[in-house]
Amino acid sequence: MMNFSLLSVLHKYNSFSIFTHIRPDGDAIGSSLALGIALMQRGKKIRVFCSDQIPAKYSFLPGIEQLHDFSPGKEKGGLAFILDCSDLDRLGKLKDRIAAFDVIVNIDHHITNNHFGHVNLVDPSAASTGELIFKLLQESNFDLNYEISLNLYVAISSDTGSFKYENTTPQTMRIAGELLEKGINPAVVSQKLFDEYPLSTIFLLRDSLAGLELNHTREIAWMSVNEEMLKKYGAEPSEMDGFVNYLKNISGVEVGVLFYHTAEGSKIGLRSKTIDVALIAQTFGGGGHPRAAGCTVFGSPREVEKKVIDTINNSLEENRLSTANTFNR
Numbered sequence: 236m237m238n239f240s241l242l243s244v245l246h247k248y249n250s251f252s253i254f255t256h257i258r259p260d261g262d263a264i265g266s267s268l269a270l271g272i273a274l275m276q277r278g279k280k281i282r283v284f285c286s287d288q289i290p291a292k293y294s295f296l297p298g299i300e301q302l303h304d305f306s307p308g309k310e311k312g313g314l315a316f317i318l319d320c321s322d323l324d325r326l327g328k329l330k331d332r333i334a335a336f337d338v339i340v341n342i343d344h345h346i347t348n349n350h351f352g353h354v355n356l357v358d359p360s361a362a363s364t365g366e367l368i369f370k371l372l373q374e375s376n377f378d379l380n381y382e383i384s385l386n387l388y389v390a391i392s393s394d395t396g397s398f399k400y401e402n403t404t405p406q407t408m409r410i411a412g413e414l415l416e417k418g419i420n421p422a423v424v425s426q427k428l429f430d431e432y433p434l435s436t437i438f439l440l441r442d443s444l445a446g447l448e449l450n451h452t453r454e455i456a457w458m459s460v461n462e463e464m465l466k467k468y469g470a471e472p473s474e475m476d477g478f479v480n481y482l483k484n485i486s487g488v489e490v491g492v493l494f495y496h497t498a499e500g501s502k503i504g505l506r507s508k509t510i511d512v513a514l515i516a517q518t519f520g521g522g523g524h525p526r527a528a529g530c531t532v533f534g535s536p537r538e539v540e541k542k543v544i545d546t547i548n549n550s551l552e553e554n555r556l557s558t559a560n561t562f563n564r
């Protein structure tokens with residue numbers, strides 16, 4: 236990581252804006268709130284911006300009520316932190332607000348990050364942006380109280396799929412251990428994030444899986460969801476988070492693809508076992524991590540599905556990750 240300390244900017248500014256990505260997940264929300272609460276403890280005025288609704292399942296997070304804000308005012312100058320965004324397009328309709336700030340601090344862990352900030356704290360070896368915020372706060376001797384710790388634990392737990400994905404490292408576990416010492420209950424967090432969902436989610440999953448498709452080698456599995464399917468059950472788009480894993484988890488399947496077709500294009504979620512899907516997402520203007528990536532593609536649902544599946548089919552071998560899933564080191 237570059238040389239940057241929170242202490243150095245604390246003298247200069249009385250307020251900070253924190254922005255995070257569209258369709259926010261636990262890492263986006265938890266990292267932003269943790270940083271926000273920490274800076275608030277030092278007497279700073281903080282606002283946290285996200286262009287999309289925060290999914291209901293994160294409403295238990297400390298700070299969400301005070302800090303979360305949809306529409307920035309007429310900021311002029313000042314410092315903005317941008318968290319968990321690989322590029323500025325990830326800010327959605329808030330992207331244009333960024334030009335108003337003097338200093339942009341980009342804190343992220345995506346390998347596809349394009350270093351859009353004046354300061355770029357980008358570390359793809361970190362499992363989550365939450366890990367980077369933990370280190371930043373610790374380096375500057377911030378008191379990691381219960382509220383900050385819970386947000387960081389949610390961030391880390393969320394991006395590691397509850398400490399089970401390949402991105403989980405000894406550092407991830409050490410940080411999680413320190414957070415548990417602050418009194419976090421891991422069972423409650425895991426229940427809130429992964430093991431509880433509204434009935435609408437399971438109805439939507441049922442209808443989605445009914446349209447499951449596989450390529451001829453059965454290495455690629457996909458299914459699609461559209462706005463009408465969500466409307467039928469009053470489901471939110473965030474309720475699809477995790478659906479793609481059912482596809483990737485099928486024995487023999489290397490890549491799972493979830494298409495969400497909307498009037499504003501098709502949002503594509505990619506998950507893999509041994510294929511670098513970040514490279515595939517990048518060919519469509521998206522990005523992400525080697526085993527979890529996404530992009531938006533325009534066209535009719537049929538065209539989009541054909542284009543994406545054909546591209547994956549034709550590039551399976553060249554995108555194979557050198558470290559296949561194995562128990563060997």
Ligand code: 5GP
Nearest residue numbers: 321504505521522523524527528529530531
């Ligand atoms: P998900 O499938 O959960 O929406 O996204 C998986 C991963 O891919 C996340 O790390 C997310 O940041 C990244 N991702 C998803 N969609 C996009 C996109 O349109 N552009 C970029 N750059 N990254 C994306």
Ligand code: MN
Nearest residue numbers: 262319364394
């Ligand atoms: Mn993240």
